Amino acid sequence: MSIDLFINGLQQGLILAIIAYGIMIPFRFLDFADLTADGAYPLGGATCAVCMLSGMHPTAAILVSMICAGIMGICTALIHLKFRVNSMLAGIILSTMAYSVNLRIMGKPNIALFDCGGLFRENIGYNMLIIVIILAICMIPFAVFLRTDFGLRFRAVGLNSDLARLQGISIRKYTIFGLFAAGSMFGLAGSLIVQLQNYMDVGIGVGILIHGLASLMIGEAIVGNATLNRQLIAPLLGALVYQQVQGIALSFGLAPSDLKFFTGSIVLLVIALKSGGKHVGIKQK
Amino acid sequence: MLSLNNITKSFSGVFEPVLKDINLSLCEGEFCTLVGANGSGKSTLLKIISGEYYADSGNIRRNGDISQVVQDVNKGTIPAMTMLENMALSRMKTPRFSFYKRHKNEIVEKIKSLNIGLEKFVDQPLEALSGGQRQTIATLMAINSGGKILLLDEHTSALDPKMQVMLMKYTVKSVREHGLTTLMITHNLDDAVKYGDRLIMMHKGRIVVDVKGRKKAELKIQSLLEMFHRFEDQSLLHEGGEDVN
Numbered sequence: 001m002s003i004d005l006f007i008n009g010l011q012q013g014l015i016l017a018i019i020a021y022g023i024m025i026p027f028r029f030l031d032f033a034d035l036t037a038d039g040a041y042p043l044g045g046a047t048c049a050v051c052m053l054s055g056m057h058p059t060a061a062i063l064v065s066m067i068c069a070g071i072m073g074i075c076t077a078l079i080h081l082k083f084r085v086n087s088m089l090a091g092i093i094l095s096t097m098a099y100s101v102n103l104r105i106m107g108k109p110n111i112a113l114f115d116c117g118g119l120f121r122e123n124i125g126y127n128m129l130i131i132v133i134i135l136a137i138c139m140i141p142f143a144v145f146l147r148t149d150f151g152l153r154f155r156a157v158g159l160n161s162d163l164a165r166l167q168g169i170s171i172r173k174y175t176i177f178g179l180f181a182a183g184s185m186f187g188l189a190g191s192l193i194v195q196l197q198n199y200m201d202v203g204i205g206v207g208i209l210i211h212g213l214a215s216l217m218i219g220e221a222i223v224g225n226a227t228l229n230r231q232l233i234a235p236l237l238g239a240l241v242y243q244q245v246q247g248i249a250l251s252f253g254l255a256p257s258d259l260k261f262f263t264g265s266i267v268l269l270v271i272a273l274k275s276g277g278k279h280v281g282i283k284q285k
Numbered sequence: 286m287l288s289l290n291n292i293t294k295s296f297s298g299v300f301e302p303v304l305k306d307i308n309l310s311l312c313e314g315e316f317c318t319l320v321g322a323n324g325s326g327k328s329t330l331l332k333i334i335s336g337e338y339y340a341d342s343g344n345i346r347r348n349g350d351i352s353q354v355v356q357d358v359n360k361g362t363i364p365a366m367t368m369l370e371n372m373a374l375s376r377m378k379t380p381r382f383s384f385y386k387r388h389k390n391e392i393v394e395k396i397k398s399l400n401i402g403l404e405k406f407v408d409q410p411l412e413a414l415s416g417g418q419r420q421t422i423a424t425l426m427a428i429n430s431g432g433k434i435l436l437l438d439e440h441t442s443a444l445d446p447k448m449q450v451m452l453m454k455y456t457v458k459s460v461r462e463h464g465l466t467t468l469m470i471t472h473n474l475d476d477a478v479k480y481g482d483r484l485i486m487m488h489k490g491r492i493v494v495d496v497k498g499r500k501k502a503e504l505k506i507q508s509l510l511e512m513f514h515r516f517e518d519q520s521l522l523h524e525g526g527e528d529v530n
Contacts, residue, residue: 149373149380156374159363166335166353167374167430226410 005247007124013243014131015189015196019212020219020235021139022185027216028231029146030178031158035091036076037212039098040069040183042205044190046102049200052116058195059119062134065191066184072098073183077176095205102202110201118195131192135236138188142181143232154178155228207260214263215239217270242266286466287311287334287434292343294329294490303329305490307343311483313433314464316457317497318477320509321487322517327470330487331436334468349433349466354424354440361423364412368396368403368422371411375426395429396422399455417448424452428459435460437469441476449473453480474513478506488516 019037026032044065051061072094079090103109120127145151156164157174164171194200219238223230249262292307304326311317321327332338334345335353355361362371372392373385389407396404403418411419424440437456441449457480460467471477477484484501486494486509493516496504 147384147386148382149385150382152370152374152385153380155366156363159365160360162360163363163374168350 002251005251006244007128009243009247010240011124011128011131011196013215013240014128014135014236015192016211016215016243017236017239018135018138018185018189018192019208020215020239022182022189023209023212024216024231024235025182025185026175026178028225029155029158030175031161032077032080032175032178033088033091034073034076034179034182035088035209036073036094036098036179036183037186037209038205038207039091039095039102040072040186040205041190041208042102042202043072043098043105044069044187045194045200045204046105046190046202047187048191048194049111049113050105052113052118052195053111058117062119062188062191062195066187069187069190070180070184073179073181073186074176076183077179081172081175098205099202106200106202109203110199113194113198113200116198118198119192120196127196134188134192138185139232143228146228146232207263210260210263210267211242212239214267214270215242217267217274218242218245221270221274286313286315286348287468288346289330289334290344292330292333292340292345294326294333294338294340301490302341303490304333304340307490307492309485309492311434311466311468313348313466315483316460316465316467316481317469317483317485318481319468319470319485319487320472320474320477320513322513324489325487326490327487328438331438331468331470334434335436347434350431351434351436352427352430352432352465353436354420354427354438356439356442358416358419358423358443362411362419362426364419365410367410368407368414371422372396372426372429375430395425399425399451401451417444417452420444421448421452421455424456428456428463428465433466435465435467437467437471439470439472442472474506474509478504478509484509486512486516 019041023034023037026034047065047068048061051064052058056064076090076094079085079094080087085093119130146155153164153167153169154174154177156167156169157171161171190204193204215238216235217238218241219234219236222237222241223234225231225234245266246259246262250256254262287310289307289309292304293302294304295302307330319327319330329338331353333340334347335351353361363374366374369389369392370385372395373388376388393404393407396407399421401421403421406414411422414422420440420443427435440456441452444452453476469481482501483497484494484504485492494512
């Protein structure tokens with residue numbers, strides 16, 4: 001594997017880590033299997049592209065994208081909470097609907113942004129620094145939040161919702177907050193990738209959930225999830241390792257069209273190794 | 286403090302109501318033990334008081350928040366969280382944007398007051414502790430949560446005899462210190478006689494025995510056992526039950 005492929009993998013891994021965090025928040029802290037990533041990630045990208053085309057500052061475009069994708073997360077939460085639709089089904093329905101919404105926002109299936117500027121430059125080191133700073137701006141306050149009274153209550157919702165109710169914790173409010181946070185992370189990742197590539201395609205979200213999930217699983221297989229610190233490190237570490245594994249596989253001649261099969265196999269392998277033959281699965285609400 | 290009027294509860298698919306016309310009133314600080322055979326409606330009654338179930342008819346008046354310890358320790362605690370986190374969670378009626386670890390010294394002192402050395406596990410996940418130790422923490426959480434009404438559903442049943450005695454003594458002492466209005470379900474008739482100001486026996490969804498004051502103090506386990514067996518004998522059952530009060 002060449003050094004270029006390695007460094008490129010690191011950069012892609014940092015963006016994938018943002019998606020993995022978005023998957024981890026509802027999945028681990030709310031016990032909510034949220035599948036909105038496939039819709040919220042391109043929604044973030046589409047919003048960012050259109051905002052930049054209209055002359056908005058790249059940072060403002062990212063914030064607008066995060067809010068839009070966050071609202072999509074809130075919609076998933078409300079569909080589940082109000083109409084008692086299964087959490088997975090709510091995510092799938094919203095992601096399907098988001099495809100049409102994204103096309104409406106963009107007006108066409110793809111948009112080039114070569115003349116719009118953006119946060120990134122030709123320097124990959126600089127770009128990685130920008131992504132690390134943005135990741136830190138999002139995740140450090142979240143890590144601090146988890147150690148406050150409200151954060152403890154947030155974590156309790158996913159770990160024991162019956163006890164949380166008994167303690168007077170509003171499952172509804174925390175679920176809505178958690179899915180807004182997760183959606184915002186997807187939106188952030190979508191807007192960053194669009195600014196990095198100077199290009200937005202309506203199909204960028206296809207299969208992104210499985211990449212994020214693979215990153216989370218690999219990270220948890222490496223560091224575990226027994227403590228809060230480990231839970232917070234796992235998505236970042238997993239995404240970086242996962243991208244390198246993909247890079248190695250490609251350098252050994254794996255066809256890019258086989259990547260999704262490869263990713264799915266990694267997820268299954270990690271789950272099988274973790275379960276050690278015991279029954280595992282995503283708990284459905 | 287707690288008042289139930291004409292409470293009735295049925296479950297779909299079950300012909301006979303689980304609770305029939307329950308009337309019960311507990312004064313502030315009153316400690317009441319609740320006994321009865323399996324299926325007599327004790328746990329359902331507690332779930333209606335806690336708000337987990339809705340009654341089909343009747344009304345409930347509660348003058349204070351409710352704290353509860355249930356039989357299943359996994360429901361009453363969060364095993365994946367540390368002892369400190371569990372305890373801190375139970376003390377947060379008004380959460381703040383500050384670190385929950387600010388409660389640590391106070392929580393350690395509370396755990397130390399048990400005198401069983403649990404304080405050394407304060408930063409350990411509860412799943413690393415034994416079932417008895419976890420139930421002790423669940424009881425400690427409920428007592429210190431600030432609720433004025435305490436509901437205990439066989440909270441010592443999963444413990445070994447030594448831990449049972451320790452936890453019962455701690456519960457009684459704490460209930461008295463905090464002036465909690467307490468309703469405790471137990472299958473241990475010895476505990477039901479020994480502890481509390483009042484004893485209620487349920488049978489087939491009705492309150493059939495209700496003793497308090499001097500009569501409760503003078504109640505002997507033998508006479509309680511006799512009553513218990515009498516109600517279990519179907520041939521001696523009669524509608525309306527018996528009030529020894």
